[in-house]
Amino acid sequence: MARPALEVADILNAHGDAYERAHAGRLSRGQMKVMSAIRSCRMVVLGGHVSRCADCAHVEIVYNSCRNRHCPKCQGATARDWLAARQAELLPVPYYHLVFTLPTAIGAIAYQNKAAVYDLFFKASAETLATIAADPRHLGARIGVTTVLHTWGSALTHHPHIHAVVPGGGLSADGTRWIVGRSRFFLPVRVLSRLFRRLFLDGLPALHAAGRLAFFGDLDPLAETAAFDAMLAPLCRAEWVVYAKRPFAGPAAVLTYLSRYTHRVAISNSRLLAMDARGVTFRWKDYRARAKASGNGWIKAMTLPADEFIRRFLLHVLPDGFHRIRHYGLFASAVCAANIDRIRALLVDQQVRASPEGAPPAEEKRPEATLRCRCCAGIMTIIETFARGSVPKIWLASASIRIDTS
Template identity: 35%
Template sequence: MATLKQIMRDYGPEYVQRFGHNMPAHHRKVIDAIVNCRTEYYGATLFRCDDCGKGHSVFRCCGNRHCPNCQGQKTRQWLARRLAEQLPVNHFMITFTMPEAIRGFIRRHQRRCYAAMFDASSQTLKTLARNDKFIGADLPGFFGVLHTWGRTMPYHPPFHYVVPAGALTKSDGRWHRSFDHFFLPVRAMSKIFKAKFRDAMQKDGLASTICPDVWKLAWVVDCRMVGAGAKSIKYLAPYVFKVAISNSRIVKIEDRRIFFKYKKQRSNRWRTMSLEVMAFLHRFLQHVLPSGFMKVRYYGFMSPGSSVSIKTVAESIKHCAAAVSRASRSISISRFVPKCRACGGDLVYHAFILPLRLPWCGAG
């Protein structure tokens, strides 16, 4: 089966040769990481079988956040942490999207725009949550994830927020529950988000380079309830660690064309489209985030610096008579244990072989 690694390995050098002159350094790094993932380049771990004593070596993965091979372990760790901290309420997924007419501008100013989009959208949620008409509490807690792609990998940066259905009042620590199927009005979110983003661009002196029609459009914000407990958290996990295309969606490589599957919005039917391999690589690489940019951010009582712990929030929810307790621990996240290829027994860590290129040698 074709994989992204295979495509990068076979066509990455040609891509770099043809387009390398104006290619950002972090794009090359991603190609290198994906091509060398699970090779001696990243070293190997040696295991010994607990049952038959046979030795095994496993190449280490690159750990790059754009590599489709490397997201499974991260998803498991994230799920375990979120399950340990789950709150006994429903959760909403709120998605902020940017109109097509502004996407070219955002691409040219990625670092600044992504930060401004995070600020504008998180402040929108906080502002509206404080309003007595909706929740009337000044300490919501939520986290946001930036994606930059649509289903066929066009450049389309939406933000997904995951929000427990309510918020806390700082002064008395009381939990204010939101409605079961309504968190905050999407039209109001859209208006405030747009205004805050515009303010940020004006402050940076960039607003004059944006097409003025953009401000006349409605910026789409979507809000849907995704349920409570472990199931909803498991449903949300792929949104956090998705990459622009997974290996399972790549169908085949034929005559320099990559065929891949996608689903249209609100449709469950798989369709196939194909792109010339250089165009495919270009589409994939436009979703590589600026180095060091944090694509998942935690706010309010979910932020690591919050003075209120998740445990305190959970206690407060339990004391709120109206809160619905539907959390469950029915989904367990099992730790990945490598198995012996000879007898199926559990493998035990034995030693580590250093990477081929050591980061402190300045190589590569």
């Protein structure tokens, strides 16, 4: 893959030192760590390996990636590995996509208390789906849910929301039947919204009472219980946004979606347009103008001063060890494999009974991924590895080696 003309690493290398000096003492350890990792990603300081094509003898030097989950260059391989595992768990049923969003007032609290509030966010959204799905008036079944946390809007503003991917059905309470959901929609959005609001607003005061929330700057008065309760009062009556998208067009579309969303970072290098004296220019989507705009008129360019661009980028650094992809219900890690096997057996049995031939469809074999030569598509083999800050020995023997820093 060709290296983008401009990368987040280029912006941090050009303006990162000045940003750190201007905000000394106000950056978290995690934010400093992310900046350092991205700046050194795919650079000689991290070491790397040398690969040679078995067919045309083409040689490439590839520097190691930083593997930081906030780095735009490092998520491709991680996403592929994660997707391979999810592919093995995919069920031959329709899938649905729902989005849970926090009100702006809660988002401000979440930013100052990421671990506690985002954890509550995950639990409230998952419990909402499981509770409504278990209700006989809706589905009457136990479901599995895969959830992904995103904290950004297209303009890099703080906009926490959770994407939930759910199979269109669930196991009966006794585990003997697969119950198929409605074809047009999975669960009623208004009912989901009301329960989600109640669960979240029950959990947030509990965090406050337990002393697990901290408040700084403009939010400092919320440390007092009375002020905190007064802030929450209007939210108990407001409509909370739960959005249900159209069902996916088959299981393959689920994998395509997950490959775009699970390991996405706040901004990809492909969205960056320019860095100059005015600042950093990047593409963003103005969703409010989407209905009125013709064609791609709602996709616009925004220019921010470099300091503001870096500030917005660092808004989305998550605490160390925080999992932003989580599985619940039938897909919880401890029971996932057994539940997947059970569901597949039930689905095969249903297909056998419903099929005139009385046999399940053959499984599609998927090709294995192999590192290929960019010159002749031959198989690339690693012939040397080198440590951080070192120069590969083969470098000295040839001047025609391609160095991959993409």
